[in-house]
Amino acid sequence: HKELDPFPANFLWGAASAAYQIEGAWQADGKGPSIWDTFSKLPGKTYLGTNGDVAVDHYHRFREDIQLMAEMGLKTYRFSVAWSRVMPDGEGAVNEAGLAFYEELVDELRRYQIEPVLTLYHWDLPQALQDKYNGWEGRETIAAFKSYCRVLFERLGSKVTYWVTMNEQNVLTSLGYRWELHPPNVADTKRMFQANHHLNLANADAIALFHELVPTRKIGPSFGYGPMYPLRADPNDVLAAENGEAFNNSWWLDVYCKGKYPKVIWKQLEALGIAPQLLEGDLELLKRAKPDFLGINYYHGGTAAQNTLEKERIASQEKAFSGIDPYLMQPKDQQAQTPETVLFQSVENPYLEKTDWGWEIDPVGFRVALRRVSDRYDLPIFVTENGLGAIDLEKDGKVHDSYRIDYLAQHILEMQKAITDGVTVIGYCAWSFTDLLSWLNGYKKRYGFVYVDRDEEDEKELTRIKKDSYYWYQEVIQNNGLRK
Numbered sequence: 001h002k003e004l005d006p007f008p009a010n011f012l013w014g015a016a017s018a019a020y021q022i023e024g025a026w027q028a029d030g031k032g033p034s035i036w037d038t039f040s041k042l043p044g045k046t047y048l049g050t051n052g053d054v055a056v057d058h059y060h061r062f063r064e065d066i067q068l069m070a071e072m073g074l075k076t077y078r079f080s081v082a083w084s085r086v087m088p089d090g091e092g093a094v095n096e097a098g099l100a101f102y103e104e105l106v107d108e109l110r111r112y113q114i115e116p117v118l119t120l121y122h123w124d125l126p127q128a129l130q131d132k133y134n135g136w137e138g139r140e141t142i143a144a145f146k147s148y149c150r151v152l153f154e155r156l157g158s159k160v161t162y163w164v165t166m167n168e169q170n171v172l173t174s175l176g177y178r179w180e181l182h183p184p185n186v187a188d189t190k191r192m193f194q195a196n197h198h199l200n201l202a203n204a205d206a207i208a209l210f211h212e213l214v215p216t217r218k219i220g221p222s223f224g225y226g227p228m229y230p231l232r233a234d235p236n237d238v239l240a241a242e243n244g245e246a247f248n249n250s251w252w253l254d255v256y257c258k259g260k261y262p263k264v265i266w267k268q269l270e271a272l273g274i275a276p277q278l279l280e281g282d283l284e285l286l287k288r289a290k291p292d293f294l295g296i297n298y299y300h301g302g303t304a305a306q307n308t309l310e311k312e313r314i315a316s317q318e319k320a321f322s323g324i325d326p327y328l329m330q331p332k333d334q335q336a337q338t339p340e341t342v343l344f345q346s347v348e349n350p351y352l353e354k355t356d357w358g359w360e361i362d363p364v365g366f367r368v369a370l371r372r373v374s375d376r377y378d379l380p381i382f383v384t385e386n387g388l389g390a391i392d393l394e395k396d397g398k399v400h401d402s403y404r405i406d407y408l409a410q411h412i413l414e415m416q417k418a419i420t421d422g423v424t425v426i427g428y429c430a431w432s433f434t435d436l437l438s439w440l441n442g443y444k445k446r447y448g449f450v451y452v453d454r455d456e457e458d459e460k461e462l463t464r465i466k467k468d469s470y471y472w473y474q475e476v477i478q479n480n481g482l483r484k
């Protein structure tokens with residue numbers, strides 16, 4: 001790839017994880033329960049009833065895991081802090097043992113010159129806050145989050161350079177408050193947009209506090225970004241794709257980076273009576289807090305077409321329906337209050353292959369994503385997740401995951417093209433370092449460079465086994481990029 005710019009000399013090659021998906025030790029050393037500890041135990045909610053009670057036991061094996069990172073040559077490692085480990089009730093008393101765990105983790109990473117990237121919120125809200133304040137629907141949770149952030153900023157501000165506020169706020173709100181797939185298991189768009197507004201405020205509060213307490217370090221949210229394409233050159237489809245961009249992406253990114261909600265969507269929500277309630281000072285706060293970088297998690301984008309179905313629905317008024325497609329919901333149903341209906345409909349992209357879980361594989365979309373986000377917001381980008389979920393087979397201590405290598409290589413190449421185009425990318429964290437618990441797919445859907453020997457039924461020994469992709473990524477890091 002001679003014609004391409006090289007990766008910057010200090011490029012942060014890394015891998016990522018999240019507390020609930022790796023740590024286990026769900027009640028150890030004073031940890032309080034999170035909404036995921038509760039939700040995963042409700043019958044039928046997760047794949048074969050898997051939960052994070054043990055996960056891959058990273059809590060007890062973090063030194064071994066970091067040893068594997070060091071041997072791989074990892075420059076950075078993104079992990080999340082379990083809020084209820086640090087504050088069992090989500091506010092008030094601090095659990096020193098929980099805090100000490102993260103300090104030891106950070107120290108251990110530093111010992112090997114691995115730059116820690118600390119995510120403050122990767123979906124595991126303390127159950128106590130859900131019970132007391134209705135979670136993110138209560139404004140009290142914003143204050144609780146700020147108090148938790150303060151504890152971490154004060155304790156780890158001098159040791160951690162990169163901080164992530166919210167992980168994929170778009171995903172957690174949609175799955176949690178609309179599709180009943182994540183806790184708090186709600187299907188109500190009005191409540192979703194209100195909770196989302198509070199998450200925006202919590203994000204802004206955390207950033208503002210960080211800049212006050214730790215002015216020399218960097219903070220930003222990690223957003224699950226997928227570029228929207230028009231199905232055809234028909235201007236109506238192009239318009240639909242723009243609507244899709246606004247609804248799926250700018251609705252969050254504009255708030256993070258410009259401190260305001262995009263008008264098109266706001267008006268649409270107002271018309272449906274589901275716009276969030278704003279209090280005095282909210283918009284000022286959103287405007288004031290600016291991220292230093294933008295974390296982008298990239299898996300795939302989406303394709304939009306003009307929503308002709310909406311016209312049909314209005315014409316016929318009522319149609320039998322089952323499923324979660326918003327534009328086919330019964331009009332009287334809560335779910336019919338959906339802003340997409342007049343804006344766009346999501347359709348399959350005829351050009352893209354899919355993973356075993358039906359996720360489109362679109363490396364060029366990664367370049368499109370990086371360029372769009374960089375052009376719009378002009379912030380350095382940290383790729384905080386990208387990877388392939390697949391069924392891996394282990395035999396005689398080997399895992400031949402050439403499909404993962406192909407996937408990652410194609411995405412890294414497109415990222416390098418984006419850098420050559422002029423985008424500032426400071427780092428890339430593949431999802432994930434070790435195999436881990438997929439929120440809804442147990443241990444069947446694996447992402448890691450390191451295989452963990454366990455499955456849904458049997459925890460086994462949790463032995464760590466390096467996959468082929470481990471050695472391949474080791475070389476990528478050594479070369480500071482793909483081999484020419």
Ligand code: BG6
Pocket residue numbers: 018167168171224297385389431437438439440441445
């Ligand atoms: C991202 C999340 O949405 O996707 C991760 O930040 C998650 O926590 C990853 O594991 C992959 O999702 P899944 O459903 O394939 O495990």
